[in-house]
Amino acid sequence: MSNAVNVDPGPVDAAPDQTQEAPANMAVWVLIWAELTEFALFFIVFVIVRSHEQELFSNGPTLLNTTAGVLNTILLLTSSYFVARAMAAIRVNKVKTSIRWMYGTIGCGLGYCAVKAWEYHWNHEQGLDSRTDLFYTIYYYLTFNHLLHVLVGMVAIGWACLRAHWGHFTAESHEGYEGAACYWHMIDLVWIIIFPLLYVMR
Amino acid sequence: MNLASKPYVKLLTWVWWALVAMTLISALVAESIDPTASVVLAISVVIAIKGRLVVDWLMGMKSAPMVFRQLMLAYFYVVPLLIALALIFPDTVQRLTTL
Numbered sequence: 001m002s003n004a005v006n007v008d009p010g011p012v013d014a015a016p017d018q019t020q021e022a023p024a025n026m027a028v029w030v031l032i033w034a035e036l037t038e039f040a041l042f043f044i045v046f047v048i049v050r051s052h053e054q055e056l057f058s059n060g061p062t063l064l065n066t067t068a069g070v071l072n073t074i075l076l077l078t079s080s081y082f083v084a085r086a087m088a089a090i091r092v093n094k095v096k097t098s099i100r101w102m103y104g105t106i107g108c109g110l111g112y113c114a115v116k117a118w119e120y121h122w123n124h125e126q127g128l129d130s131r132t133d134l135f136y137t138i139y140y141y142l143t144f145n146h147l148l149h150v151l152v153g154m155v156a157i158g159w160a161c162l163r164a165h166w167g168h169f170t171a172e173s174h175e176g177y178e179g180a181a182c183y184w185h186m187i188d189l190v191w192i193i194i195f196p197l198l199y200v201m202r
Numbered sequence: 203m204n205l206a207s208k209p210y211v212k213l214l215t216w217v218w219w220a221l222v223a224m225t226l227i228s229a230l231v232a233e234s235i236d237p238t239a240s241v242v243l244a245i246s247v248v249i250a251i252k253g254r255l256v257v258d259w260l261m262g263m264k265s266a267p268m269v270f271r272q273l274m275l276a277y278f279y280v281v282p283l284l285i286a287l288a289l290i291f292p293d294t295v296q297r298l299t300t301l
């Protein structure tokens with residue numbers, strides 16, 4: 001009879017110290033880089049048009065609802081934090097805990113959509129719309145495009161939650177879960193540039 | 203660092219607080235200070251720091267293969283720098299982009 005004791009090292013110790021692999025798979029990274037390139041092109045267009053319409057772009061942000069911009073930034077940063085907590089939980093096989101964190105992310109996404117709707121309504125009441133001037137045309141194009149990405153991200157996170165609920169993800173195998181998480185972080189990263197570009201730098 | 207350990211989770215919370223603090227300071231700057239070149243540069247540095255915090259810690263890329271991490275970080279060094287230069291030297295951008 002063996003004296004060896006089958007000691008469960010505990011979920012925390014079981015997780016790898018160094019992944020040495022990129023999260024998710026190459027297809028997700030191609031998508032993320034394509035999206036980042038798309039937004040980089042928008043930023044280039046913004047600064048070029050700004051250089052030709054300096055007064056317009058200097059006055060434009062002063063009429064924007066900075067509170068809405070700040071609220072949405074905090075909501076997206078919080079959602080990214082929730083995603084990171086969800087990933088930490090799935091790595092130790094705490095699937096239910098992980099799904100709860102992901103629900104928090106979807107809640108933040110819904111909050112973002114609500115604040116954006118309020119902001120657009122507020123703009124409308126101030127007489128601002130996409131045809132007011134070039135600044136607002138680009139502002140609406142950038143922010144609405146980003147809003148669409150948030151909606152796609154929420155669907156991706158929701159689908160990942162469903163699959164986790166059905167038992168498709170474990171501590172050892174959760175590539176699809178990680179893919180949705182990385183996509184969501186990309187959405188947050190883009191907003192980190194959009195917020196100062198539109199609301200802060202005047 | 204173990205990407206599921208308690209110290210890592212604690213670090214995530216600190217990173218989140220730092221990101222929120224930087225956002226609030228940026229908003230305060232937007233409301234109270236006229237945008238000089240140094241303010242624009244400072245805001246660009248804040249964008250780079252926020253990007254790095256999200257990529258390295260929230261996204262968990264600190265221990266990912268170098269090429270993935272460096273490409274993500276490069277985006278947050280190059281794009282804010284180009285934006286800052288374009289905002290500080292708009293006349294040069296205008297001259298370069300006039301047909």
